[in-house]
Amino acid sequence: MTLLTQNHDASITAPPxxxxxxxxxxxxxFERGLDAPICLTWELTYACNLSCSHCLSSSGRxxxxxxxxxxxxxxxxxxQRMQVFYVNIGGGxxxxxxxxxxxxxxxxxxxxxxxxxxNGVKITPEVAARLAASDYVDVQISLDGATAEVNDFVxxxxxxxxxxxxxxxxxxxxxxxxxxxxxxxxxNISQLDEFKAIADRFGAQLRLTRLRPSxxxxxxxxxxxxxxxxxxxxxxxxxxxxxxxxxxxxxxHLSAFGEALPxxxxxxxxxxxxxxDPIGDVYACPFAIHDEFLAGSIRSEGGFSHVWRESExxxxxxxxxxxGACGSCSFYDSCRGGCMAAKFFTGLPLDGxxxxxxxxxxxxxxxxxxxxxxxxxxxxxxxxxxxxRPRGSTGPVPLTLSVxxxxxxxxxxxxxxxxxxxxxxxxxxxxxxPAEPTTRRNQAPITSRAERAYxxxxxxxxEPHG
Amino acid sequence: xxxxxxDRTITVxxxxxxxxxxxxxxxxxxxxxxxxxLKDRRLLETxxxxxxxxxxxxxLAEAGVPDTQTExxxxxxxxxxxxxxxxxxxxxxxxxxx
Numbered sequence: 001m002t003l004l005t006q007n008h009d010a011s012i013t014a015p016p017x018x019x020x021x022x023x024x025x026x027x028x029x030f031e032r033g034l035d036a037p038i039c040l041t042w043e044l045t046y047a048c049n050l051s052c053s054h055c056l057s058s059s060g061r062x063x064x065x066x067x068x069x070x071x072x073x074x075x076x077x078x079x080q081r082m083q084v085f086y087v088n089i090g091g092g093x094x095x096x097x098x099x100x101x102x103x104x105x106x107x108x109x110x111x112x113x114x115x116x117x118x119n120g121v122k123i124t125p126e127v128a129a130r131l132a133a134s135d136y137v138d139v140q141i142s143l144d145g146a147t148a149e150v151n152d153f154v155x156x157x158x159x160x161x162x163x164x165x166x167x168x169x170x171x172x173x174x175x176x177x178x179x180x181x182x183x184x185x186x187x188n189i190s191q192l193d194e195f196k197a198i199a200d201r202f203g204a205q206l207r208l209t210r211l212r213p214s215x216x217x218x219x220x221x222x223x224x225x226x227x228x229x230x231x232x233x234x235x236x237x238x239x240x241x242x243x244x245x246x247x248x249x250x251x252x253h254l255s256a257f258g259e260a261l262p263x264x265x266x267x268x269x270x271x272x273x274x275x276x277d278p279i280g281d282v283y284a285c286p287f288a289i290h291d292e293f294l295a296g297s298i299r300s301e302g303g304f305s306h307v308w309r310e311s312e313x314x315x316x317x318x319x320x321x322x323x324g325a326c327g328s329c330s331f332y333d334s335c336r337g338g339c340m341a342a343k344f345f346t347g348l349p350l351d352g353x354x355x356x357x358x359x360x361x362x363x364x365x366x367x368x369x370x371x372x373x374x375x376x377x378x379x380x381x382x383x384x385x386x387x388x389r390p391r392g393s394t395g396p397v398p399l400t401l402s403v404x405x406x407x408x409x410x411x412x413x414x415x416x417x418x419x420x421x422x423x424x425x426x427x428x429x430x431x432x433x434p435a436e437p438t439t440r441r442n443q444a445p446i447t448s449r450a451e452r453a454y455x456x457x458x459x460x461x462x463e464p465h466g
Numbered sequence: 467x468x469x470x471x472x473d474r475t476i477t478v479x480x481x482x483x484x485x486x487x488x489x490x491x492x493x494x495x496x497x498x499x500x501x502x503x504l505k506d507r508r509l510l511e512t513x514x515x516x517x518x519x520x521x522x523x524x525x526l527a528e529a530g531v532p533d534t535q536t537e538x539x540x541x542x543x544x545x546x547x548x549x550x551x552x553x554x555x556x557x558x559x560x561x562x563x564x
Contacts, residue, residue: 003542004490005503006549026505029489036485038492038501083485085494085501111483113496135481135497 027264033271033318036082037308041286042276044072044100045092046381049121052144052155054183054224056287057277058215059092060383065279069099071299075276076107078304086113088140090286092278092381095122108136115140117181119159120166128166128173140179140207141166146194150187154224167202176203179246183211186223189230192237196245207246208238212287213345213355215377221346228363231356232257253338253354256331267340270295270317274308282307284317287341289377324351331359338362347374470540471547475555476525477518482551486510493551500549509542516543516552 005026047062048055067075079087087107094100095118107114115138123131123141131137141163145151148160170178180199182188188195192208199206213221226234235254238245238261249263266272269285276282280298283289295311298304308314323329326337337343338354346355346362347369353361478484485492490504493513504510511529520528522543523536531539546552 003504003506003509003539004545005505006500006545026489026503029487034487083483083492085483085485085492085496086499111496113494113499115499138499 027266030264030266030268030272031318031320033314035309036084036305037274038084038268038272039086039088040079040084040274040276041088041090042075043090043092043278043286044094044103045097045278046379047096048091048093048119049096050093050119050156050159051383052159052216053220054144054154054185054211054215054217055382056212056214056217057090057092057289058377058380058382061381062092063279063379063381067278067280067298069102071280072099072103073106075280075298075304076103076110076112078298079107079112080110082305082308084112086115089114089116091117093119093121104137108134114138115179117142118166119155120163123166123169125169125172128169128175131170132173132175138178139170139175140181141170141204142181142183143195143198144183144185145188146191146198150191153187154183154185154220167198167204170204171202178202178204179207180204181207181209184208184226184234185211186226186230189226189234192234196241205244205246207248208234208250209248210250210339210342212339212341214287214341215289216382218345218374218376225356228358228360231358235261235358253335253342253356254358255334256358260334265334265336267336269293269340270311270314274314276304282311284313285341287339288344289379290344290375291378292344292375293341294378321351325349326351326353326361329353329359345375345377470522470537470544471554472523472526472536472540473521475518475520476516476522476543476547476552477555478513478516479550479553484510484513493546495549495551498550500551502546502549502551509539512539512543513546513552518555 043057043059045062045066046057046059048059051060089104094116097103100122104114104116113136117140120141123139131139142155143151143160143163144154145160151160151163152158167178167180180195180202182195195208196206198204211217211221211225213225217224231254234251235257238247238251238254239259243262247261247263249265249268251261252263252265255261255265267285269288274282274284274295275286275289276298277289282295282298282304284293284295293313295313296307298307300307302310321337323332323337326332326335335354335358337351338357340350342355343350343352346366348355348362348365352365353359355362355366357363479495479497481496483494483496485494490506491510491513493502493504494500495502504513508529508531512525512531515525515528516522522540526536526539529539543552547554
């Protein structure tokens with residue numbers, strides 16, 4: 001046995017994956033859970049300036065119960081005591097919180113490193129210069145297409161320009177090695193080389209993660225998730241690029257194709273990672289915002305450490321599992337049955353195959369499942385300009401992707417009038433966005449099972465970093 | 467392969483934090499944002515003994531590493547030096563240059 005394992009990703013994704021897991025006591029320890037997470041995802045706000053169609057936290061509107069600055073500092077104190085070395089901050093768009101920089105400074109002053117995910121909206125040249133001066137902060141900019149066409153298709157008009165400008169500002173400020181985070185979709189798998197070229201051009205590091213059917217992602221997963229042959233293409237590309245490309249251990253379900261991908265190849269939910277949401281609720285992982293995976297609240301007595309150590313849910317997740325329906329599969333040691341959240345939000349049993357099982361068992365089950373059995377994420381903070389309509393009641397409808405009007409309050413049903421929500425475009429448009437405040441995409445190629453208008457807004461994917 | 471610097475004074479990088487775990491420890495470097503897993507308690511003891519007051523040889527002895535294991539633990543220490551988790555003391559470096 002080797003004595004140590006090093007990890008340039010500073011994520012949970014380090015150990016050489018080629019080592020058979022049975023001989024690794026380290027993996028065994030992780031499966032049984034640690035006294036404190038290795039790292040965690042903390043979504044600071046549900047508010048967001050974008051409205052990405054696949055947002056895993058269904059973000060858009062701020063939740064009035066959002067944690068106060070003092071409560072956030074209390075969490076940071078606790079993370080410091082527990083020696084959680086770093087947090088992955090996301091949202092929503094975390095930088096829109098007025099106390100965002102104060103909290104980042106507070107964390108880094110208390111031995112809690114920060115990596116935050118952003119769509120780039122606040123990354124001005126000044127902010128980039130300030131970030132470049134700090135060793136303790138890392139930045140991850142979300143980009144879901146190597147071209148504006150592909151990116152804006154899911155992230156909304158103007159979001160490509162927004163991200164590219166932020167990256168340029170980061171590069172100009174001399175911040176090397178920031179992360180460009182891409183959610184892999186059917187539409188962008190063919191652009192992997194282009195993403196890499198963009199990262200190289202900005203001196204950044206590419207990070208690819210898996211599209212999860214979580215949050216609004218559930219509504220578009222059928223149309224966006226990579227096709228089986230694309231999974232293979234992705235796997236081959238990842239193998240070819242090795243540890244130079246980060247994945248946050250996203251794709252361990254693909255390891256059954258052959259050689260294991262770099263990473264733990266382990267679901268860390270409730271064992272070595274978890275999520276703290278904007279109102280202080282603690283979930284097993286960032287992709288599982290549902291009552292089923294709610295472990296407790298940091299607002300309850302004992303705070304975060306009590307939830308982490310004592311919650312019944314987390315205790316259960318740390319118990320050994322036999323692999324259920326997958327236990328007899330010869331690839332079980334590679335893929336471990338895949339992602340819990342992906343199974344849950346596609347209505348598949350948790351002890352069976354992943355919906356994207358490379359052997360096709362997931363697809364088989366998806367075809368057989370009762371569609372009304374598919375659970376929905378808890379809490380929807382999506383933007384809306386009209387009263388919400390029931391989700392998932394009718395067939396596909398075109399998504400409405402639009403530019404956000406940052407200063408406009410959500411339009412109340414009682415306030416409907418021809419000028420509701422309208423204000424002069426000069427103070428609303430993100431730079432580079434079309435002048436038209438709302439751009440409807442005719443024949444938009446994404447459709448949604450949910451009959452809901454997508455108006456103004458973003459997502460991020462949290463987790464391990466580099 | 468560079469030989470293990472047994473007679474050099476080694477210290478933990480000031481920006482590195484150590485979190486003991488049942489399997490060994492987590493090391494995190496706030497400067498490089500790198501995480502390492504020490505998968506052995508004795509290696510953790512070795513790292514702790516690298517406090518700048520003794521040579522690596524003495525640190526290994528302090529941690530109770532048997533002579534037969536010196537090479538193995540020494541290699542792990544070398545890896546930690548390569549990733550800046552551990553550093554050779556400045557005087558040593560000058561000495562080396564001279």
